[in-house]
Amino acid sequence: MDPFFARFATATAHATGSPYAFILCVAAVIIWAVSGPFFGFSETWQLVINTATTIITFLMVFLIQNTQNRDSAALQAKLDEIILFTDAENEFVGIERLTDKELEELHARCEKAARRSQALLQNAHAERTARKNNPTKP
Numbered sequence: 001m002d003p004f005f006a007r008f009a010t011a012t013a014h015a016t017g018s019p020y021a022f023i024l025c026v027a028a029v030i031i032w033a034v035s036g037p038f039f040g041f042s043e044t045w046q047l048v049i050n051t052a053t054t055i056i057t058f059l060m061v062f063l064i065q066n067t068q069n070r071d072s073a074a075l076q077a078k079l080d081e082i083i084l085f086t087d088a089e090n091e092f093v094g095i096e097r098l099t100d101k102e103l104e105e106l107h108a109r110c111e112k113a114a115r116r117s118q119a120l121l122q123n124a125h126a127e128r129t130a131r132k133n134n135p136t137k138p
Contacts (some may be wrong), residue, residue: 009066016060 039045078094
């Protein structure tokens with residue numbers, strides 16, 4: 001059932017995310033709104049759109065979440081592969097399983113390293129600019 005559901009969820013997410021699906025939904029709302037006077041703007045008339053949108057939204061949440069979970073897992077696997085086969089720090093593999101506190105600490109460490117790297121780049125740029133503006137004569 002899982003491969004079938006995965007294919008169904010992906011196809012549904014792609015279809016409902018298309019411009020055609022949006023146009024179809026806008027058309028349905030327009031038809032519903034225009035039919036209001038015919039039904040006397042009754043409670044049943046209002047209930048039709050409320051019920052339809054609630055059911056569709058409820059089902060779409062699960063389909064979209066399934067698609068997002070699979071996309072996220074695939075992206076994580078790709079990132080792990082890149083990390084493992086480059087000079088990147090291997091400790092980043094599997095960080096999606098860390099606690100929020102551990103992730104915050106790791107993020108703070110990365111921020112600190114980024115600031116150090118930025119400072120080094122700025123110093124190098126300043127030195128190049130100084131050499132360019134004040135060339136030394138042999």
